[in-house]
Amino acid sequence: MTDDPRYTTGFLAYLSWAAATRLIAAGTQCSLAARHTLFAQGTTGDFVYLIHEGLTKVVRHEDAGRIAILTLRGPGDLVGDLAAADGHPRLATVTALTRLTCTLLSGRAFRGLLQSAEIAISAHRYTSHRLREADHHRAELAALPVRQRLARLLLRLPGPTPPPLPQQDLADLIGASRNAVVNALAELRRSGCLDTGPRRLRIRDRNVLMTIAGLPISGQHPRDSRTTIAVPKRT
Secondary structure: OOOOHHHOOHHHHHOOHHHHHHHHHOOEEEEEOOOOEEEOOOOOOOEEEEEEEOOEEEEEEOOOOOEEEEEEEOOOOEEOHHHHHHOOOOOOEEEEOOOEEEEEEEHHHHHHHOOOHHHHHHHHHHHHHHHHHHHHHHHHHHHOOHHHHHHHHHHHOOOOOOOEOOHHHHHHHHOOOHHHHHHHHHHHHHOOOEEEEOOEEEEOOHHHHHHHHOOOOOOOOHHHHOOEEEOOOOO
16 A cells, blocks of 8 residues: 555555556546446456546346445546456446546456455455445434434545535435435534535535534545535536
């Protein structure tokens, strides 16, 4: 792991500087516009994205027509790595919420990198972290009130570019109704830890927000250092 701020989140946080540099050099740098679909659920594709800047949402479409936002992926994260590694169809659709700067790796290049013991072990640890993260999220949905779930989501959002999250997306991510999110945002605003304005939210007091979230104030995850997110107007 390295202290270089470019390499301290997501998959890159598990790699040495040399391995991270090797990974990036194996791909092609690209920029993608907001709302661009990186890939769709059920399709096959032999490529992987490593996100450097920006935010994506991972959405799964169920047979009954229900759409679920599974998670967000941001700086340092890989998307598409499972399908590239095992050759199975994509499990979800990934869409850019903001403009993205990425490294695009072919499946062949990615699998070649996995021949390195360091990168293979790091990929295993990163995948384990994502599974644990999903388990924690399911536990939060089952046990925590809406305000606490929303506070935890706001603290997890990556930066530094403010991601435009509609209130409905916030609601879907924490398993609540849009009205419940509106009420929870008002409660957080009254607590003094959050400002709301046209098309954005701003965290005023991170310690208060962490207390509401039920999280220890010390030992923050690297992603918890960001303070501002944007919320576009609904049309």
